[in-house]
Amino acid sequence: MRIIDISRPIDDETEPWEGDVPFTWRATARLVEGSLFEATCFTMSAHLGTHVDAPSHVLPAGRSIGDVSLAAFVGPARVVDLPGRGEVGPDSLPPRSIGVRRVLFRTRGRSFLAPLAAVRLAERGTILVGTDALSVDTQDAEDLPVHRTLLARGVMVLENLNLEGVEAGDYGLVALPLAFRDLDASPVRAILIKTE
Numbered sequence: 001m002r003i004i005d006i007s008r009p010i011d012d013e014t015e016p017w018e019g020d021v022p023f024t025w026r027a028t029a030r031l032v033e034g035s036l037f038e039a040t041c042f043t044m045s046a047h048l049g050t051h052v053d054a055p056s057h058v059l060p061a062g063r064s065i066g067d068v069s070l071a072a073f074v075g076p077a078r079v080v081d082l083p084g085r086g087e088v089g090p091d092s093l094p095p096r097s098i099g100v101r102r103v104l105f106r107t108r109g110r111s112f113l114a115p116l117a118a119v120r121l122a123e124r125g126t127i128l129v130g131t132d133a134l135s136v137d138t139q140d141a142e143d144l145p146v147h148r149t150l151l152a153r154g155v156m157v158l159e160n161l162n163l164e165g166v167e168a169g170d171y172g173l174v175a176l177p178l179a180f181r182d183l184d185a186s187p188v189r190a191i192l193i194k195t196e
Contacts, residue, residue: 004171004192006104006161007050017134020045046185052177053157057184058147066181072128072156077102077173077192079166082111090120097121102173104130106163112138115145122153130158130175130190161190 008014016022025042046065047053052073055062080097082088082105097103103126105113113121113129113136121129129136129150136146136157150157158175172193177186 002194002196004166004194006163006166006190006192007188008160008162010044010049010187014048016045016048018139020047023048044187046180046183046187047159049187050158050160050162050175050190051185051187052175053147053151053159053185054177054183055151057151058144059151062151064180064182064184065177065186066179066183068156068177070176072102073158073173073175073177073188075102075173076170077104077128077130078170079104079106079163079168079192081105081168082107082113085110087112087114088117089114090117093117093120096168099124100126102126102128102130104158104161104163104173105132106166106168107131107133109133112136113146115149118146118149118155119153122150122155126155128156128158128173130161132161132163134160158188158190166192 010023014023023044025040028039028041054065054068056064078100080094080103088111137144175188175190177188180186
């Protein structure tokens with residue numbers, strides 16, 4: 001069995017989405033009965049690094065990350081290269097991405113899903129869409145239409161994956177959000193599992 005970490009490291013250099021909260025941390029070590037205990041605290045956006053978006057991120061009545069089912073984040077997944085440049089419509093989706101429960105798109109920053117492509121994936125049984133981009137929407141998208149399309153149909157969104165060097169194909173995926181009760185997103189440590 002081979003484990004492939006597809007999470008992006010988080011440190012002081014990690015760029016947040018424009019206007020979002022960057023990562024900062026400080027030591028909070030303390031002396032207790034003559035022994036020093038190391039501890040740290042940190043501040044960051046819940047959308048920094050590799051993360052999952054909850055429906056409440058874009059839907060006023062949507063569930064928070066603490067209320068979503070974990071089933072979408074564990075199980076068989078397929079890494080698929082999204083073709084070309086620019087918007088990929090429903091008829092341009094790679095055939096290997098259709099009918100897959102969990103699909104992780106390698107875009108290399110060149111391509112992105114059209115809202116109708118997101119509808120097609122949801123209609124064909126997809127329960128999680130992942131991307132190596134910062135977002136399933138373009139950075140200048142005004143109303144986050146792909147987020148809304150997926151999350152309104154019960155399809156979870158996993159963003160900012162590190163798929164560089166990962167071969168297209170089938171894997172096991174584990175990308176569990178933390179148990180934040182009320183947040184609209186959560187960082188994850190995402191891994192792919194390949195059985196040799």
